[in-house]
Amino acid sequence: MLTNSLVLGAAGSGFNGGDILFQLFMFIILLALLKKFAWGPLMGIMQQREEHIAGEIQAAEESRTEAKKLLEEQRNLLKEARTEAQGLIENAKKQGDVQREEIIAAARTESERIKESAKLEIEQQKEQAVAAIRAQVASLSVLIASKVIEKELSAADQEKLINEYIQEAGEKR
Amino acid sequence: MHHEAPIVKFLGLNFNLSNVLMITVASAIVFIIALLSTRRLAMKPTGMQNFFEWVMDFVKNIINSTMDWKTGGRFHILGLTLIMYIFVSNMLGLPFAITYDHTLWWKSPTADPVITLTLAATVVGLSHYYGVKLKGVGEYGRDFIRPMPFLFPLKIIEEFANTLTLGLRLYGNIYAGEILLTLLVGGLASAGVGGMLAAVIPTLVWQGFSIFVGSIQAFIFCMLTMVYMAHKVSQDH
Secondary structure (H helix, E strand, O other): OHHHHHHHOOOOOOOOHHHHHHHHHHHHHHHHHHHHHHHHHHHHHHHHHHHHHHHHHHHHHHHHHHHHHHHHHHHHHHHHHHHHHHHHHHHHHHHHHHHHHHHHHHHHHHHHHHHHHHHHHHHHHHHHHHHHHHHHHHHHHHHHHHHHHHOOOOHHHHHHHHHHHHHHHHHHO | OOOEOOEEEEOOEEEEHHHHHHHHHHHHHHHHHHHHHOOOOOOOOOHHHHHHHHHHHHHHHHHHOOOOHHHHHHHHHHHHHHHHHHHHHHHHOOOOOEEEOOEEEEOOHHHOHHHHHHHHHHHHHHHHHHHHHHHHHHHHHHHHHOOOHHHHHHHHHHHHHHHHHHHHHHHHHHHHHHHHHHHHHHHHOOOOHHHHHHHHHHHHHHHHHHHHHHHHHHHHHHHHHHHHHHHHHOOOO
């Protein structure tokens, strides 16, 4: 009896068809219940989490791309601004150069003009002075001639006289 | 040492009431545990939800190691239920065995060959069903004469051998564990104070080992289920 039960287990007597049916029945019921109440919802939430994570990764990827794009844009803007500033400075420099040239040229013309007018005035003055001397010499020669005619003079006297007059003319000057 | 089984005849079938009781208890425990731990599902899992998600991934890995997920996904729930039910059944007989009037009432339901063979036959039957469903009758039939037609008898024997080994492996492991526990507790420990002291340590050790064996057997049953399924439904050999 003992060996018999060890070999065949607790069953011992006969064929337990009922057990088979019951086990099958219970297992199918358990399968159905667990599917409906436990595994189904659990799988659902795991699926949901998977989708959530995938969505988050997608969103992160997108925002990263957008940030990259914005960065590129900003960099371009900065470069543009720098170029523009460079251009402005260059322009200002050029304008300054032109203005300097203009001022220098104007000053040169002005000085030339002043010099010219001064020369002209000097020339005029000289002209006047020469004219005045000429008039003086003429009157003096007339005077000398009249003096010579007026009286007979010795050579020595004449010399003396001329010297006198020349002196006189020099003093007058 | 020997216990009678409470057998009643009903509608011309023999019902072992102890089996009926333990099947019900095991199913109820599995269902209640699963139900309680999946009541408050959250995106950020806590406590028992974590554990069950781990079990799901565990079974998923078993399936993935035998077939691709596209065909194997449909067996996920079957595998989960099998591994949970067999594990709980294996554990039920460990803490105690209740006998009443020389009749064994409380034991592992998997310590009965009828139960384990029923499960094994269910699994093998399902594998044939899915084989026909997924590959068609012709392809399914041709699998029996591959790679050589003269292997056909062996293929037929293989199906029955698969069923027998799948069921009897589980039964043998669990039943042997229970027998040894019964011997230790019912034989040695009831032979006086000295016997009781001597029985404490082997009983503890054997119970620990039985927990290990019970877990391993649940895993192996699930694994082999998926292997047989894959054998029937996979397109290439």
